[in-house]
Amino acid sequence: MSEEGRQATEEHRRRQLAIRAAVLRDVTGVWRTEFDIEDVASSQLRVVEALKDVLADGKLRAAEEAADYYSQFRAIDGPGARRARPMGDLDGRRVDRSVGYTARIVPLKALKAGRTRQQAARAGLEQTMGASGRLVSDGSRETVIRAAEEDPAQPRWQRITGPEPCEFCAMLSARGGVYRAQATAVFEAHSGRGAACQCEAEPVYGERFLSEQQQRFKELYDREAKGTSDPLKAFRAAYRREIKPAA
Ligand SMILES: [Zn+2]
Structure with a gap:
């Protein structure tokens, strides 16, 4: 894992x-x-319809940027540039479900x-933003x-967090590059409450060294959570005590 690769990922995350x-x-x-708290039932339908266009466009932009990043990263850290397919299709039913x-x-x-x-109304907007961001x-x-x-080179993938992740993301990121197949479901990004x-x-x-932040999370996990009956609970308590207090 090169410094250049890490930087490409960080730029990708920022974009x-x-x-x-x-x-x-x-x-x-x-x-x-569109939203009207006096008439939630019909105004929310207008919100959903308008958001389908906004979110479809946003998801496509996100997917195209990510496809460029993949090719760029592979040239830096893998065997060479390779076009990635942008997975930008938004399923309108997911918008119906989550924004509904x-x-x-x-x-x-x-x-x-x-x-x-x-x-x-505020609560509705906040959660709609959370759901939209995730989509x-x-x-x-x-x-x-x-x-x-x-990818024929069969890379694994790992979770890269922002500077102040929640304990759930921190714990998964501490595992490093362990993910391989059927991984989309494994990602489990969360929207909802909090940051x-x-x-x-x-x-x-190939070989990947954990970043300083990942090492810190892993050290905490190994010391406080590994082998306990509820590792997430143990990790969460230790994380709030030592790294970041609950929001
Ligand atoms: Zn996260």
């Missing part, structure tokens, strides 16, 4: 964050125009729980993971 941020600005715009929940059930539940209209970022992760699966997941997948050709 993905920029793509996602631009999409989320559009999501907020759609929400402001965040723009309808979430605000209605909040109203029922006695929140003000403003708070209920867009999937374009990048799916592209890299699928390209690794189809949005900023993780990306990075191909691993």
